[in-house]
Amino acid sequence: MRTPFICGNWKMYKTVAEALAFLAAAKDLVAGAKEVEIGIAAPATTLKSLADAARGTNIKIGGENCHWEKEGAFTGEISPAMLVEVGASFVLVGHSERRQYFGETNATVNKKTKAALAAGLQVIVCVGETLAEREAGQTRAVVVEQIQKGLEGLGAGDFAKLVVAYEPVWAIGTGKTATPAQAEEVHAVIRGEVANLFGKPVAEALRIQYGGSVKPENVKEIMAQPNVDGALVGGAALKPDSFAKLVNFRS
Numbered sequence: 001m002r003t004p005f006i007c008g009n010w011k012m013y014k015t016v017a018e019a020l021a022f023l024a025a026a027k028d029l030v031a032g033a034k035e036v037e038i039g040i041a042a043p044a045t046t047l048k049s050l051a052d053a054a055r056g057t058n059i060k061i062g063g064e065n066c067h068w069e070k071e072g073a074f075t076g077e078i079s080p081a082m083l084v085e086v087g088a089s090f091v092l093v094g095h096s097e098r099r100q101y102f103g104e105t106n107a108t109v110n111k112k113t114k115a116a117l118a119a120g121l122q123v124i125v126c127v128g129e130t131l132a133e134r135e136a137g138q139t140r141a142v143v144v145e146q147i148q149k150g151l152e153g154l155g156a157g158d159f160a161k162l163v164v165a166y167e168p169v170w171a172i173g174t175g176k177t178a179t180p181a182q183a184e185e186v187h188a189v190i191r192g193e194v195a196n197l198f199g200k201p202v203a204e205a206l207r208i209q210y211g212g213s214v215k216p217e218n219v220k221e222i223m224a225q226p227n228v229d230g231a232l233v234g235g236a237a238l239k240p241d242s243f244a245k246l247v248n249f250r251s
Contacts (some may be wrong), residue, residue: 002205002206002207002229003035003036003037003207003229004035004036004037004207004223004229004230004249005036005037005038005039005163005207005209005229005230006036006037006038006039006230006231006233006246006247006249007038007039007040007041007062007124007209007230007231007232007233007237008039008040008041008233008234008237008238008243008246009041009064009092009095009211009232009233009234009237010040010041010042010043010064010234010237010238011043011064011097011234012043013043013238014042014043014046014238015045015046016045016046016049019042019043019046019049019050020046020049020050020053022238022239022240022243023040023050023053023054023057023059024053025240025241026059026240026243026244027054027057027059029240029241029243029244029247029248030058030059030243030244030247030248031057031058032248033058033247033248036247036250037060037230038058038059038060038247039059039060039061039062039090040059040060040061040062040237041062041063041064041090041091041092041124042061042062042063042064043064044063044064044078047061047063047083047086047087047088048086048087050087051086051087051088052087054087060089060090061087061088061089062083062088062089062090062091062092062121062122062124063078063083063088063090063091063092063121064091064092064095065078065091065092065093065095065098065112066078066079066080066082066083066091066093066112066115066116066121067079067080067112067115068108068111068112068114068115069115070115079115079119080115080116080118080119080121081119083116083119083121084119084120084121088121089121089122090121090122090123090124091116091121091122091123091124092124092126092165092232093109093112093113093116093123093124093125093126094106094108094109094112094113094125094126094127094146094150095126095167096126096128096167096169096172097172100169106145106146106149106150107149109125109146109149109150110149110150110151110152110153113125113150113151113154113162114153114154117154117158117161117162120161121161122161122162122163123161123162123163124163124164124165124209124232125150125151125162125163125164125165126164126165126167126211126232127143127146127147127150127164127165127166127167127190128142128143128146128166128167128168128169128172128211128212129142129143129168129169129170130169130170131169131170134168134170139168139186140186140189143166143186143189143190143193144189144193147164147190147193147194147197148193148197151194151197151198154198156198156199156201156202159194159198159202159205159206162206163206163207163208163209163230164190164194164206164207164208164209165208165209165210165211165232166183166186166187166190166208166209166210166211167210167211167212167232168182168186168212170212171212171213172211172212172213172234173213173234173235174213175213176212176213177212177213177214177218177222178210178212180221180222180224180225180228181225183210183222183225183228184225184226184227184228187208187210187225187227187228188227190208190227191203191204191206191208191227194206207229207230208227208228208229208230209228209229209230209231209232210222210228210230210231210232211231211232211233211234213235214231214232214233214236214246215233215235215236215242215246216236216242216245216246219231219245219246219249220249220250223249231246233246
């Protein structure tokens with residue numbers, strides 16, 4: 001049985017004060033959530049304060065990005081070890097906004113994934129197609145290639161700390177959401193490709209999140225799909241009450 005993983009991605013929102021106020025309000029609202037993993041990927045400036053404040057709660061704190069090198073002349077970048085040092089337990093890799101605006105490729109996703117795993121971080125690897133790719137009938141090919149190249153060279157043992165997030169780019173922050181059937185279809189493709197590459201037991205244990213305009217109104221229907229094991233949520237994760245409704249999707 002795969003434990004659902006509901007994770008907020010704050011993107012470039014929240015000062016330290018705002019982040020701590022959110023956590024103070026949210027922690028009690030999700031304290032009773034059983035058999036659900038809860039995470040917040042937050043801006044780097046907030047991570048130390050959040051991680052300290054989240055100790056003793058059931059909320060994990062993670063980074064939104066990392067570099068693949070341990071250190072070096074990479075102005076503005078953050079290494080996996082730096083994330084670990086400030087208390088992050090996981091990191092997002094390959095989010096579509098990183099691919100779109102900052103030149104992230106399947107090759108850099110692969111390097112970052114390996115580096116983050118080596119540092120002991122759990123990794124959420126993001127995949128997904130653009131609207132043009134979906135309309136051209138390329139969804140399956142795009143996502144399969146992202147899985148093949150993004151996870152290339154990993155061993156079966158690495159998957160204990162790996163999550164895949166399917167985020168159709170056309171549904172992120174647009175208010176458009178893939179239908180539950182559309183999400184399920186692509187999640188099944190992802191699980192099938194992981195089975196081809198790493199074996200069926202690895203694929204069956206892998207958690208695959210859906211992301212793209214997930215909100216309290218649609219989370220229950222999305223989470224009811226057989227191959228959907230969680231959600232990676234942007235806007236609806238910025239307010240404590242909304243985030244809590246997502247986490248408590250079963251109630």
